[in-house]
Amino acid sequence: MKLKGIHKVKRRLASGEIRIHYYAWRGGPEMQAAPNTEAFAAELLKHRAESAPAEVKTLDDLIDAFEQSPAFSALAEKTQDGHKHSFREIRKEWPKLPLKLTQQRGMKAMIRKWHHTFAANPRKADQMLFSLSRVFTFGIDEEMIEKNPCTGIDRLYTGSRKESVWTPELIALFREKAAPHMLLAFEMAIHTGQRQGDLLLLTWKQYDGTHLSFEQGKTKKRVRVRVHSKLKAMLDALPKDKMRILTNSRGRPWTKDGFKTSWGKECARLKIEGVTFHDLRGTFITERRREGSTTEQIASITGHSIAEVGRVLEKHYLATDQQTSDAVILRMEKNI
Template sequence: ADHPGLAGERGHQPSATPRQADYAFTVLARVVSWAFDRGLVLANPLERAGRLYRGTRADKIWTVDDEVALLAKASPELRLAFIFALYTGQRQGDLLRLPWSAYDGERVRLRQNKTGARVSIPVHSTLRQALETAPRCSPVILTNSAGRPWTSAGFSSSWRKLVKRAGIEGLTFNDIRGTAVTRLALAGCDHALISAITGHTMGQVGAILDHHYISRTAILADEAIANLEAN
């Protein structure tokens, strides 16, 4: 029999209204978002209503060997794209749209399309050299071999071919973003500094670095022993 405290007048189980369901989802989403931004959980499955979390690529990272292999096979256009991504930690879409007016010789300034976050990034000397030697044949910085702005499909196709020529498997262009986070951490940047450069939330930075904990600590351990031996 139905429990009298849980059943309606006619013995039916109570059901939530759409408004109640929306409210419950909103409350839960805020709780999960709060935890994610503070690095207490590795993912936020409620970031977009109606979609379940389908995995993360936070454990995918470009090694120095991958970088060397790719640059050895890259055209000047794709080489610039790789260096730009590695030294700014920005998404493919934002980089492909970035105009020369966003670069003043010292900093790159942009508003991220996905989140609306505004970032102002000091330009690393390696990136500055690449930008200063790149042809300015378009209002947009990254162009194809014909000097025209990349389409998303055209860039992705050329990138896949490059990765295949370089013998690299399991890595995408957008994995460079997580790689940038990891390298910034190895350089001594804390979560706040990394977030200011890449536009990630503090929780996202923490999640990426948690995935790379073993590889990061191994590198730091190597450096520590090398320092001991040097002294």
């Protein structure tokens, strides 16, 4: 059976051998039994039973139980950080709220009112609503409560990045004037459509000269992307004496905050505004669709579901894509 939430860490021994260590969850106890055995499954069950909270009486207790659970440990670090920030606000609003009261009539109205107090910052408001809803969903899964009072509450943020794609002019500007270590990150993103976090963690072992292999941190999906000839020329010309492919100006691995800061400074220096590094992912999707690739083909590279690619194209990027709409008429003229 497939066991969820297991955390694997690869370590290189002094002999050069690579050994994989298994943990019951991220930050949890190390597993002693051999993987893929009944003993391993039994040991995991024992660790999870021991980590389960003895009693959950309040919303605070439910949040504590979620934060200590394998379900929370399995989340990406960025997602965990977002939840933790939200939980601080939620605890301030409802300190020691009896859990049974969250199941009674009127709780949804209270949550909706609280949600709207953050209307000045709708994205923050929706993040906190999402975190609270996730806690209640955990409670339902663990049979601590029966319903999620957040269900049916509309989100406040309605904006989109439908016009926030990198134009040919911006792409040409970055390629002409960006620092080499920033340009490599740019080319990796625009040629693969992968997320920033997955690109920063990419090692040379994941490149076989033809393809780049990813295990996406957010979705845990495995994707294999054929390297474009232009990107291949860049990669093949680089020294392979570092573990990571992308490094900073000092040849050291990027930290998440370090890259974010350096990227912002580089865009400011080049006077590039209105687009982000993440928009390179949307630009990849848009350009591949313009070229004629299907949503299925795009999804196989980006790691989205087919439905998600369709939503990205419809809601965020192609809604105001003049080139795409013009192409319809141009094709019509050829057939008349």
